Amino acid sequence: MKFLRLLGNALLCGLYASFLLALLVLDLNINHILRPLDLPRLAASLMASYGLLVAFLCLLAAAVGRFFAGRSIDVPFPSPRFLTLGFTLLTLAFLVVFRENTAHFSSFFVPAARSAILGQLVAWFVVGAAGLIVLYKSSRWGGRAFAGFFVLAGLAYLAAAGLRGQFPAPGKSSRLSRIEPRAVAQRTTVLELAGLSFDVLFPLISQGKLPNFAYLMENGAWAHLAGFTPSDPFVLRATAATGKRPGKHRQISEVRYGIPGFSGRVEVVPRFILFRQLKRLGLLRIAPNDDRPEAKGLWEIYEMFGASVRRFGPEPKGFAVPAAKPETGRLFEATFETMKDETSPTAIRLRTAFLRDAATEDLALRTKAETQPQLFGMTLVGLDRVQPYFYKFSFPQHFGDLRPEEIQKFGPVIERYCQFYDRILSKILASLKEDELLCVYSPYGVEPLPFWKRLVEWLLGNAEVSAYHERGPEGAVFFYGNKGIVRGRNVDPFQLTDIAPTLLYYAGLPVGHYMDGLVRTAVFTTEFKDQNPVQTIMSYEDVDVEKR
Secondary structure, three states, rough: HHHHHHHHHHHHHHHHHHHHHHHHHHOOOOOOOOOHHHHHHHHHHHHHHHHHHHHHHHHHHHHHHHHOOOOOOOOOOOOOHHHHHHHHHHHHHHHHHHHHHHHHEEEEEOOHHHHHHHHHHHHHHHHHHHHHHHHHHHHHHHHHHHHHHHHHHHHHHHHHHHHHHHOOOOOOOOOOEOOOOOOOEEEEEEEEEEEOOOHHHHHHHHHOOOOOHHHHHOOOOOEEEEEEOOOOOHHHHHHHHHHHOHHHOOOOOOEEEEOEOOOOOOOOOOOOOOOHHHHHHHOOEEEEEOOOOOOOOOOHHHHHOOOOEEEEOOOOOOOOHHHHHHHHHHHHHOHHHHHOOOHHHHHHHHHHHHHHHHHHHHHHHHHHHHEEEEEEEEEEEEHHHHHHHHHHHHHHHHHHOOHHHHHHHHHHHHHHHHHHHHHHHHHHHHOOOOOOOEEEEEEOOOEOOHHHHHHHHHOOOOOOEEEEEOOOEEEEEEEEEOEOOOOEEEEOOHHHHHHHHHHHHHOOOOOOOOOOOOOOHHOOOOOHHOOOOOEEOOHHHEEEEEOO
């Protein structure tokens, strides 16, 4: 009977934790329109996982307390002191998780949502502080202090839920105005090479190993490219195309998550608490996210004005690798001489990534030559997919457990992959037209995995991973063209949101006033800027182009 009373109190603590976590999940999913029963339904769903886990931890803590007390502890049900202690500790732990998640996903929140998040933080801080005070003063204040705490916690939760309801709802295009058609003045080629950064490029350029990247720096404009977190390739790609941060373009996930018992729209799950590992228990389903908010990017804007557009890559991770041409296989062996006889999972990952990039490049450049589009885009992600597994061999100074033979065999992989990209760049440079702008960018680089993160990856079965981009390390951007582009100039600072407005300006198209990015005029010559003033409209989502 004593155990059942203790279990009942522990389950109440688990339910409280489930409600807190449900609020965080709905905060992060800015595209979900909150309905009255969403929080209790999601909390009930999470009770089967995190709620039970918290209840077990409460039982474990009670057993440890009983051991050190040296006597049996009889806890009534409900126990005001037990629940106050549990709720207080859970609130304080939740504050840490909440703060870390809302900081990591801060780019999702427009100012109104950010103010609501701050209000929620204040509410939970008050609850945590009040709980500590009540526990300290309970012997003097009596049972009414506990009752007051529970009332305060309930009111704080209702206030936090109300603040979530104030998040701006996803806007729908109203098509209020029309703009006159115009011809796209210049051609543009956009090449995304995910995972590149100047930390890797500078040493190789100085050693003369990347002549075409060196040519871009000497004859064009270049800059470190500042991004943001979450450093998710899908989200960053949407930002580069729209010139808007995620809070505005709202394309926040390539997948959707299904939580049993909850039918709401979940595109993002919390970090730092192993939430995605619920998939292993069958408590989380992951599926492609095909229902995305409307947000016009470069590709759609060009098409609005009747321009021809071709775009290639990236292929999803599960995409079948095309049959390799004999020359592609020989190119792989020539590029990665030390890896041609390797059959380990890491070597297979490298070969797969290379074949995908090679197939994408072959199709894309042939199509570009045949169709001559006004906007051409190609995204290659091979380096991004293999770099985390080979980083430690290229930069062994950050790691202390590597054998010399491993460094000799695997160390050249990143360098050789960059040289492969450099050869692709040479083909594109050779094919550029006189009026064509080339923009090469990487939305992020990588950095060494900290020790605690390495330990987590090892526990999850990913011991080979040694680098990551979760904290949004700087990428790189280059601009080159024969018309209107400055030569040999560093144009820092440059934001990822600046790419779209800068390219629209070069093409002679209006820049959206609602974009977060700016036209970085330092990229262009004085003569070009004098002849081409910046033109703006309010937003491309609210206009149509008049038919000719």
